[in-house]
Each structure stands twice: as structure tokens, then as C-alpha cells.
Amino acid sequence: MLYSQLSACLQAHAPRSKRFILALSGGLDSRVLLHLMGRFIRQYPHYQCLAVHVHHGLSANADAWVQHCRQWAQEEGIECHIESVTLTLGNRISVEQQARDLRYLALARHVQPDDVLLTAQHADDQLETFLLALKRGSGPAGLASMPVHTAFAAGYHLRPLLHASRQEIMGYGTEHQLSWVEDESNQDQRYDRNFLRHQITPRLLERWPGMRKAVVRSAALCGEQEALLRELLAAQLANALHSDHSLIIGELASERIGKQLIRQWLSRFDVRLPSQAQLQQIWHSVVMAQDDANPQLCWHNHQIRRYKQRLYIVNQWPDISDCYQSCEIDQVYSLPQGLGTISLRHSAQGNLRLPRDGEAVSVRFEPEGLEVKPQGRVGKRKLKKLFQEYGIPSWNRRRTPLLFYGEQLAAVAGLFVVEEFAGQDCDLDWQYDVS
Structure with a gap:
């Protein structure tokens, strides 16, 4: 059942692609995906698959995980590449977020035009992501959570197991007598996602067994609504974009439309979206500031600045005046x-x-x-x-x-x-x- 779902998903969403890049952590989910991909490329040998394991160095067991991933990939006839990344502990970005950002940067280096990155998120992950977005007060874009298929680096990102439950994936791993690694950090309930996984979602699913599928469906509907909004505003965004990639303030129209255009402009350049409060601040403190002001709003690693009635995305670089x-x-x-x-x-x-x-x-x-x-x-x-x-x-x-x-x-x-x-x-x- 799981294999037929994966095969149908790959052929539906990646008809032009001949090479898949599999993000292999070594945990249950990616281990099952590796096994499924081994079956797939044996059935369809004109496809290629490369497994990439990102070594964060956060666990004392990290070196052992590298060896396991290499061995399992070899058993499936799939080449395995190891990427090592270094986290800067103690900065303002959470370890969880920093590890994720560095992991995707490392994976992106392997994605060539038309390649497809495969990750093993499933329906339970989608439920957790939806609840985290709800906790943050997100709108449709945040509640859309994780799409099945999206653009990524020079190619695409596909989550072929997104409609499968954690229970189904566990059943597959057990049935095929697979072994996998257990990341001890997954038990640390100081992390919001782990708290949801261990304390909240089991009770929700016990009360409402269909909630997992309902959330996947709601996330997909939110994604469709967001896609429709992008489509309806595409012409206005094109008119508002200057040749230097800045945004022309005079083309932003009303506050409601203008804030949506700003969000879509930021998304186009892979900038992490500001919160609703930050977006409100961008509009009132930057867009609507006096003409002679030099307003700015900072968040994450970026600033929004205004100059000559245009908005600019500016990286927050350290000072180099003494260089x-x-x-x-x-x-x-x-x-x-x-x-x-x-x-x-x-x-x-x-x-x-x-x-x-x-x-x-x-x-x-x-x-x-x-x-x-x-x-x-x-x-x-x-x-x-x-x-x-x-x-x-x-x-x-x-x-x-x-x-x-x-x-x-x-x-x-x-x-x-x-x-x-x-x-x-x-x-x-x-x-x-x-x-």
C-alpha cells in the first residue's frame, strides 16, 4: 500500500525528473523512504537516487548514524553522500530552527535543474505543523503547513509520504524488518514539536481519530486559497516590482492589498515571512512613514528599508567600515x-x-x-x-x-x-x- 502510494506520487509530481535526492536522517521515516526508493529504482532503473545525510554533530551518536546511513543506502543500491554542518550555539536563533536551515542549505547543494528532493514528512508531522502554526496565530499561508510538492533550489521538493500516518510507516518498517536510529533529542519535550507529539496529538487522535486526515485536508485547502491569492495578485505584483527587485510603494494600493503584496514579494526572494505584528509594523512604520524619514524594520537576518519611495530587502551584515x-x-x-x-x-x-x-x-x-x-x-x-x-x-x-x-x-x-x-x-x- 505504502509503496503504491509512493510510486504514484513520484510519477504524478515528477514526470520530467530522472534524479531524486533523498534526505536521509536515519530515523524511522527516512529509513522507510530509503527502502521504498530502493524498490522504486529497481522497478524503474532509468531513475537515479542519491541519499544525503546531514551530520549536525549535536549528538554523541552522530558519527555512528553516518555509518548506519551509509550501510543502509549501500544495501538499497543507492549512493550516500555525507554533508557536515556546524551550528552556532547561543545565538538568537533556536537550535531546532538553525539545524533545519543548515540542513536544507546542505541539501540544496545537491539539487540540480529538474532534480527532486525527497523528504519523509507524514500526516502526523503535518498535524504538528498545523498546530504550531495555529499557536502562532498564522493565517492561511501558515496553516497551509507543508505542501506535497513545491519549488526548491534548482528543482523541486516532494513529500511523497505526507498522506501516510506514523502508524502506517512504523508498520512498514516492522513488516520489512528494517532497523533505524533513534534520535534522543526527539524525547526532549522542551521543544514544542516534541511536546505536541508526546502530550497533545495522542489525546486529540484518541478523541477524534479522523483529525489527522481532516488537518491534512484543511492544510491543503489553505494552500489552495493562498495559491489563488497569489494568482489574483500576480499582475499587481509585477507592476509593483522595480527592475532592481525593490517594491514600488505607489503601486501597493490599499493596506489590505499592500500587505499581501509585501508578503508575496518577500516569498519570491526566499525571505522568512514576518509575523502579522511585524507586517503591520512594516506597513505603518516603513511604508507610511514621512518622506524624509529613514525607516527600517529588522527581523531574523533581514531588514526592510525604504528609499526614494521603494522598499528594499537588506541583509543584516556586520559593520565592515574598518576593513x-x-x-x-x-x-x-x-x-x-x-x-x-x-x-x-x-x-x-x-x-x-x-x-x-x-x-x-x-x-x-x-x-x-x-x-x-x-x-x-x-x-x-x-x-x-x-x-x-x-x-x-x-x-x-x-x-x-x-x-x-x-x-x-x-x-x-x-x-x-x-x-x-x-x-x-x-x-x-x-x-x-x-x-
């Missing part, structure tokens, strides 16, 4: 925080002169107090004012590379050359994908 990179001519240097590469290179049609003897070349990011005259301009101006004139948002002004000859600013990457350093000997080449 110093010495440079040699015709050498390429990597800049911090994904800011690309930079080089000062010889060019017969350049706009910079060569540095003179004793002028050490460096790249810095601290614009405070600098006053210069750009080539072709009249008079000196403070760099802060020049950034404003060139339309550089405030959060990027300490992330724009500044080229120094000695202790003098010679050029601002992508903007201008300082008058006294103009020439035709070389160019400052900053390669940075702003999208």
Missing part, C-alpha cells in the same frame, strides 16, 4: 560579505592615473569625514552628500569600495574618480552582482 585591503596593480581581490571582486588594472583607455612611488594602494569602506572633488565637477563636496546625489541608499554607503592612493581617496567604485587622480593609465574594476 582594509592592500592592492597591487592587475591583481584581483575578493571583497567581504559577498561584495564581489575588485582590481586596479592597466588600461590604455582608463580614467585613473597610476599610483606614484610611495602611494600604497588600498580598498576601504569608511566614508566618514571625506570631502573630495569628482572629476568634471566644480568644487569639493562631502562624500555623504555625493552618495545622496548618486542615489546610493544609506545602508550601502559603508559597503561601497573606496580606492585610496596613500591616505587620499582616489576613486569610489562604480561612481567616480577624484579629480586629482584622473588619468588614462588604469581602471578600477568592481565586479558585483547587485541583484
Whole structure:
């Protein structure tokens, strides 16, 4: 029964895919999925399957789990790859959430175009996810919980066991005499999901045995409603999106429509959605702020900022204003925080002169107090004012590379050359994908 459900699901949702990436924790659910996939690829040998085990290092048994996963995958004729990740304990993100985020990042590295990631969540997991969303006061998007099929990385994410119960999966594992690992953290009821699993859902299902299926059905209906909303607002979102991926405030219409457009905009760029209270704050404190204000709202690792009547998604980067990179001519240097590469290179049609003897070349990011005259301009101006004139948002002004000859600013990457350093000997080449 379970195998026929899986086979039908794979062929219905992955008709173009020939390769599956199986997330293998080694627990009961993924162990059963591994066994099912072994049967599937033996029946349909034109399909491929790769198992990926993510080693979090949180358990004393983690190394042993690696060996078990390798052995079980080998028994099924499936290659197994191990990904090791390191959690930063003690930060503001819960261990549970951080482990999940790092796990999916590791899995995404293996998903090529049209590949399908397989995970082993089932109907009981869906019930727990629904209840957690209910506890948070989520709307239809949150109550939709986990979809059966969705886009993921360069391919797709499929949960082929989502309509099966934990009891059915346990029955399959027992029937086929499978062994699996038991993660001791699953007994720790300090975690909300474990508390629900051990204390709440058994009593709910005892009282209402059909609740598991009812929740799966309700989650699917919420998902359909959310998909319909996206479809109805697609044209408005397209009109509101600027070419630099910012959101044009003047296209947001009413508060009700505008907040939905903001949510869909954030979803498009894989940003974790803000809570209802945070979304309310974005609307009233950022969108509706005075024109001369510099409003922002921070949550998780992102900020929403406003500049020139547009909203921007900004990563919360650490300050790099004290960063110093010495440079040699015709050498390429990597800049911090994904800011690309930079080089000062010889060019017969350049706009910079060569540095003179004793002028050490460096790249810095601290614009405070600098006053210069750009080539072709009249008079000196403070760099802060020049950034404003060139339309550089405030959060990027300490992330724009500044080229120094000695202790003098010679050029601002992508903007201008300082008058006294103009020439035709070389160019400052900053390669940075702003999208």
C-alpha cells in the first residue's frame, strides 16, 4: 500500500525528473523512504537516487548514524553522500530552527535543474505543523503547513509520504524488518514539536481519530486559497516590482492589498515571512512613514528599508567600515560579505592615473569625514552628500569600495574618480552582482 502510494506520487509530481535526492536522517521515516526508493529504482532503473545525510554533530551518536546511513543506502543500491554542518550555539536563533536551515542549505547543494528532493514528512508531522502554526496565530499561508510538492533550489521538493500516518510507516518498517536510529533529542519535550507529539496529538487522535486526515485536508485547502491569492495578485505584483527587485510603494494600493503584496514579494526572494505584528509594523512604520524619514524594520537576518519611495530587502551584515585591503596593480581581490571582486588594472583607455612611488594602494569602506572633488565637477563636496546625489541608499554607503592612493581617496567604485587622480593609465574594476 505504502509503496503504491509512493510510486504514484513520484510519477504524478515528477514526470520530467530522472534524479531524486533523498534526505536521509536515519530515523524511522527516512529509513522507510530509503527502502521504498530502493524498490522504486529497481522497478524503474532509468531513475537515479542519491541519499544525503546531514551530520549536525549535536549528538554523541552522530558519527555512528553516518555509518548506519551509509550501510543502509549501500544495501538499497543507492549512493550516500555525507554533508557536515556546524551550528552556532547561543545565538538568537533556536537550535531546532538553525539545524533545519543548515540542513536544507546542505541539501540544496545537491539539487540540480529538474532534480527532486525527497523528504519523509507524514500526516502526523503535518498535524504538528498545523498546530504550531495555529499557536502562532498564522493565517492561511501558515496553516497551509507543508505542501506535497513545491519549488526548491534548482528543482523541486516532494513529500511523497505526507498522506501516510506514523502508524502506517512504523508498520512498514516492522513488516520489512528494517532497523533505524533513534534520535534522543526527539524525547526532549522542551521543544514544542516534541511536546505536541508526546502530550497533545495522542489525546486529540484518541478523541477524534479522523483529525489527522481532516488537518491534512484543511492544510491543503489553505494552500489552495493562498495559491489563488497569489494568482489574483500576480499582475499587481509585477507592476509593483522595480527592475532592481525593490517594491514600488505607489503601486501597493490599499493596506489590505499592500500587505499581501509585501508578503508575496518577500516569498519570491526566499525571505522568512514576518509575523502579522511585524507586517503591520512594516506597513505603518516603513511604508507610511514621512518622506524624509529613514525607516527600517529588522527581523531574523533581514531588514526592510525604504528609499526614494521603494522598499528594499537588506541583509543584516556586520559593520565592515574598518576593513582594509592592500592592492597591487592587475591583481584581483575578493571583497567581504559577498561584495564581489575588485582590481586596479592597466588600461590604455582608463580614467585613473597610476599610483606614484610611495602611494600604497588600498580598498576601504569608511566614508566618514571625506570631502573630495569628482572629476568634471566644480568644487569639493562631502562624500555623504555625493552618495545622496548618486542615489546610493544609506545602508550601502559603508559597503561601497573606496580606492585610496596613500591616505587620499582616489576613486569610489562604480561612481567616480577624484579629480586629482584622473588619468588614462588604469581602471578600477568592481565586479558585483547587485541583484
